[in-house]
Amino acid sequence: MRMVRYALLFVAASLLGLSPALAADIAAGKEKAQLCVGCHGDNGISSMENVPSLAGQPDAFTQWQLIFFRAGTRKNEQMQPIVEQLDNNDIRNLGAYFASLPPPDKKPDDNPDLSAKGKQAAAGRRCASCHLDSFAGTKAVSRIAGQREDYLVKALRDYKSGVRAGGGMAAMADVAYSLSEEEIEALAHYLAHL
Ligand code: HEC
Numbered sequence: 001m002r003m004v005r006y007a008l009l010f011v012a013a014s015l016l017g018l019s020p021a022l023a024a025d026i027a028a029g030k031e032k033a034q035l036c037v038g039c040h041g042d043n044g045i046s047s048m049e050n051v052p053s054l055a056g057q058p059d060a061f062t063q064w065q066l067i068f069f070r071a072g073t074r075k076n077e078q079m080q081p082i083v084e085q086l087d088n089n090d091i092r093n094l095g096a097y098f099a100s101l102p103p104p105d106k107k108p109d110d111n112p113d114l115s116a117k118g119k120q121a122a123a124g125r126r127c128a129s130c131h132l133d134s135f136a137g138t139k140a141v142s143r144i145a146g147q148r149e150d151y152l153v154k155a156l157r158d159y160k161s162g163v164r165a166g167g168g169m170a171a172m173a174d175v176a177y178s179l180s181e182e183e184i185e186a187l188a189h190y191l192a193h194l
């Protein structure tokens with residue numbers, strides 16, 4: 001029920017966004033993002049284990065995840081006290097700000113064999129059918145190209161085990177359910193080095 005209420009709020013807020021006074025404000029998003037730098041890094045590039053980079057994420061993906069954390073359908077002890085401080089306007093501005101930042105630089109691949117296995121798994125599982133051929137994501141579907149490898153492993157394990165469930169995650173729960181640990185590690189390595 002709470003989820004539905006937040007989803008409706010979000011839709012209502014998006015519709016209101018059509019009026020110029022409430023259009024997303026990237027500068028205000030950047031200012032609010034001071035709250036995020038300590039964990040998600042300067043310019044949305046994380047150098048902290050298990051903390052995702054946010055730079056270059058689709059606007060709607062970031063907004064939805066913040067709504068899910070705030071509604072409690074996505075749970076994380078570190079994010080909880082943060083989202084309590086965000087109103088819908090902040091969320092809209094943060095989504096626009098992080099989408100405006102360039103994604104992480106391509107990292108040199110220290111294990112091309114593992115990447116080849118990951119590439120094969122991604123093709124077999126049709127990951128690109130939702131995440132796009134570039135794996136840059138779109139709308140509520142995340143960018144996974146260039147994301148931290150440790151975080152990609154964690155996210156796929158969380159979908160598989162059901163830790164990350166509810167909201168918009170049903171698509172990923174279905175995908176991750178049948179992934180083996182070997183496939184998860186190969187996929188994460190491949191995607192992190194794109
Ligand atoms: C104390 C550390 C910390 C702070 C500060 C923090 N975050 Fe996070 N954030 C995390 C962690 C850890 C995760 C990963 C949660 C998980 O594993 O599910 C996360 C996940 C996210 C996600 C989901 C991204 C994805 O790829 O799934 C978004 C969006 C996000 N944070 C936005 C923000 C914003 C915006 C701020 C500032 C307003 C912020 N965070 C501040 C630790 C933090």
Ligand code: HEC
Nearest residue numbers: 125126127130140141142152155156168169171172175187
């Ligand atoms: C049917 C569409 C669909 C397919 C196929 C799909 N995904 Fe996703 N994926 C999504 C959606 C939607 C999300 C965001 C879900 C959420 O809100 O948690 C997502 C999220 C993710 C995340 C979390 C990213 C983050 O920043 O938190 C990872 C990692 C991921 N997908 C990897 C994969 C991999 C690897 C494959 C192929 C094995 C795949 N996906 C196939 C739709 C899909």
